[in-house]
Amino acid sequence: MPEIRTAPYGSWPSPITSELIVSDTVGLGQIEVEGGDVWWAEARPAEQGRVVVVRRRADGAVADAFGPGWNARTRVHEYGGSSFAVDGDTLYFTHFADQRLYRSDAGGEPRALTPEGDLRHSDFCLDRGRSRLVCVMEDHTRGGSEAVNVIAAVPLGGGAPEVLVEGSDFCAAPRVSPDGGRMCWLTWNHPDLPWDSTELWVADLDAAGRPGAPVRVAGGPRESVLVPAWSPGGVLHLVSDRTGWWNLYRWRDGELEALAPTEMEFARPAWMLGWTTYAFLGEERIVCTATRAGEWRLHELHPETGLREVETPFTEITPWLRAHEGGVVLTGGSPVLFPALVHVDVESGATEVLRRSSTLEIDPGYISVPEAVEFPTEDGLTAHALYYPPRNAGMRGPDDERPPLLVESHGGPTAAATTGLRLPIQYWTSRGIGVLDVNYGGSTGYGREYRERLYGRWGVVDVDDCVNGARFLVERGDVDPRRLMISGGSAGGYTTLCALTFRDAFSAGASHFGIGDLEVFVGDTHKFESRYLDRLIGPLPEAAALYRERSPINYTDRLSCPVILFQGLEDRIVPPNQAELMFEALKHKGIPCAYVPFAGEQHGFRIAANIRRSLDGELYFYARVLGFALAEQLEPVEIENLPS
Structure with a gap:
């Protein structure tokens, strides 16, 4: 047993470094099954975030389906989705650089199927009988204020897409x-x-x-x-x-x-x-995933006999599910298991690992397992969260000290926190900082009524739930009320900025590509989300006053705690001007603040060096503004208005 030392929370040395987090780690995405072969999309931070299609043959041989320079990622709705389809040995995929559809036969050099021009493709269905690929096509060539979304068919031999459904x-x-x-x-x-x-x-x-x-x-x-x-x-x-x-x-x-x-x-x-969240093992035999209390579990469904849970170790299953050889192929994880591409025998629940998202082996003594908590919030309601207490096999905090707490506000906001093993969370907990990952009102997985709590009340309900979740842990004696921090990305960044502006519960915060000005966001964002705020805030121009009232940028006079902002400079969803406007306002007011822009990044950071910089930069910022010592040397972040 290692000797357990006592040190202040936040100052614990940890083996879970930012370098470790991005090393030998990939993201596992879309899955397709063709014959006995399994194909999947693999996002590689070490290769500038490019997405590679990988093929695992029935004999177990694994190889990339195309060489360097190709990137299978679509920009339909900007968030993308399915980017490839398979027919025998032939791969069809969208190349990120030009968004054209390409065809590669038996691993050969890809050739373009669609003409040049700003046409984007996703959500593919092979129509073999007619030798075509049916898909969603987003047309940016027609002019006007918005792209046009249609169902189109692309000949497998190449040529102009034919529009099948529009309007x-x-x-x-x-x-x-x-x-x-x-x-x-x-x-x-x-x-x-x-x-x-x-x-x-x-x-x-x-x-x-x-x-x-x-x-x-x-x-x-x-x-x-x-x-x-x-x-x-x-x-x-x-x-x-x-x-x-x-x-x-x-x-x-x-x-x-x-x-x-x-x-x-x-x-x-x-x-x-x-x-895809279900697949067919027969005409009336379905395997599916379903969520309850924040956990996604695998089930078998037969219309006559009902639903049966398939016992697996997974509590988080991504929505790419394919039937394969009497079972299913899926990507599953848990609080102690990295996501892995696996084949599951539906009868027994036995799993065969096809590809791990990470080959890292972390001592379980450094892994914090979340506690699902329900806590009271406004209007007599209950909200949900996952609490990760500090955990480090070699360290403990002083008896007279409680740990800092980092409240995580997920993006979306129509989304949810998950129970899969996420090293960025363990990065904090292994250093002595607790994490509360909040499924505020408006989150998914708890039914439509819970999801609609946010309608008309974005910037209120989510903020209340984050504040009340932190207070719940304070009152329970888990965390230090003087060192509460909040962090979030995209919509979660907006919640973070609102919490720091309109409440006094937090001592510092971090916004990752978050929204500061709702009116500017609506004018600058892409088609898919351009009317999202009609529901979350109200329709314009009728609700213009409410947009201004809910925009943190208009109330920087209420801000009194330090903020750090991280932003991709090629973000089309939350453009950089959001972070830049907020930073200038904070600077002008004299509040300690920092702005860390990333060239070449879009909405969410995919490049390894930038993932590292955002983690380390946020930790460095909190240590400087809250005054706790770090156990390691980190690259400094330039902080404006920091007292000497």
């Missing part, structure tokens, strides 16, 4: 039936987002593959329909929240049938195109 502001999930006779797809219009209201349509296809008159299967006002899929026998399945929970249904003889009515969620908010 809605957004579309998704084109899926051709197994017999090639029908196609389904989703649509929605401003100001809705896909978790608000969507419609699922079906149409017969003629011999040329053009859809006839469509029939609406499900959806409409306040019903979100997601993840449509055809069974092997051609029965349409879908997920709908018509009962208040995203549950599974099938459509037969013109009627919808609930397959497993339950207060669990079988889908996630569709931030990315192509996500």
